Amino acid sequence: MVLKLNKKKALKEMTKRxxxxYTNPGSEIAEQYRTIRTNIQFSSIDEKYKTMIITSPSSxxxxxxxxxNLxxxxxxQGERVLLIDANLRKPKLHFSFNLKxxxxLTDVLIGRVGLEEAIFQTQIGKLDLLTSGIIPSNPTEIIGSEAMKFLLKDIKEEYDTVIFDSPPVLETTDTKLLAGLCDGVVMVVKSGKTDREKIVEANRLLKLVRAKVLGVILNERS
Ligand SMILES: Nc1ncnc2c1ncn2[C@@H]1O[C@H](COP(=O)(O)OP(=O)(O)O)[C@@H](O)[C@H]1O
Ligand SMILES: [Mg+2]
Incomplete structure (x- = not known):
């Protein structure tokens, strides 16, 4: 029983973080996200980075x-944003948004449901969410499918910005495939923890698929 309560509390804390x-727009962290947002927008004056993948070397x-948060x-800012869980191995977004x-994504790609039916309106501004859907046995094939390219084309017509959560670059091929389809990549590294060599290798792999690394978020963990 105690364990259950603690677990519940931990979950609440995690979701808050x-x-x-959203919960604390005046906080320093929220301000840092606004800075990241501005930096991305400034770096895309000539061509807008509409589709972005957020990744990191490891888990x-x-x-x-x-x-x-991005x-x-x-x-x-009033943009129509779609957040997509493309981590088909360890999806987490349904969990963060309390959706069971x-x-x-996978249900849409295999034609089980239409995109509109699968999208969840978060009630946070114009932020919509597309969870991972059922965990497939062949995530790499699904991400690299023609259906994925067509879906992305449709989504780009409906939204101003599309953000993909993804698996680690060094652990799967999925991320590289997706990075090749997106306008830009934002890399997250854990301050003082992520090995330099891993960052260099992740960058090298992303360059091979001609991905454009827009920036690096140095995630400080206290
Ligand atoms: N800056 C931070 N400070 C404290 N905890 C953090 C911070 N960033 C992430 N976490 C926590 O670390 C864990 C892993 O973060 P997560 O965003 O799920 O990483 P990933 O998606 O790369 O696996 C989560 O429990 C998350 O709440
Ligand atoms: Mg994750």
């Missing part, structure tokens, strides 16, 4: 947290 730009470096921060068994 994930949504800090637990803050990708999901950064994806959520999406919220951009939506706070929600249709998602």
């Amino acid at each position: 994930h949504f800090v730009t 637990s470096e803050g990708k999901t947290t950064a994806a959520i 999406a919220i921060s951009i939506s706070q 068994d929600y249709h998602g």
Whole structure:
């Protein structure tokens, strides 16, 4: 029983941290996300970076947290933003938004449901969410499919900005495939923890698919 309560509390804390730009827009962290947002927007004066993937060399470096907060921060400017959980191995966004068994990306890609049916309107500005959907046995094929390219084309017509949460670059091929389809990549690294060599290798792999690394978020963990 005690364990259950603690778990519940931990979950609440985690969700709070994930949504800090929404729950505490005056905080220093929210301000930092606004700076990141501005930097991205300034670096894309000539061509708008409409589709962005948030990734990191390894796991637990803050990708999901950064994806959520960046999406919220951009939506706070009045943009129509779609946040997509493209981590088909360890999806987390349905969990952060408290959604159970929600249709998602994989369901749309295999034609089980239409895009409109799968999209969840978060009520945070114009931020919509597309969860991962059922975890497939062949995530790389799904991400690299023609259906994914067509879907992205449709989505780009409906939204101003599309943000993908993703698996670590060094652990899967999915991220590289997706990075090749997106306008830009935002890399998250854990301050003082992520090895330099891993950052260099992740960058090299992303360059191979001609991905444009827009910037690096140095995630400080206290
Ligand atoms: N700046 C931070 N300070 C404290 N905890 C953080 C911070 N960034 C992420 N976390 C926590 O670290 C864990 C992993 O973060 P997450 O965003 O899920 O990483 P990833 O998606 O890279 O696996 C989560 O529990 C998250 O709440
Ligand atoms: Mg994650």
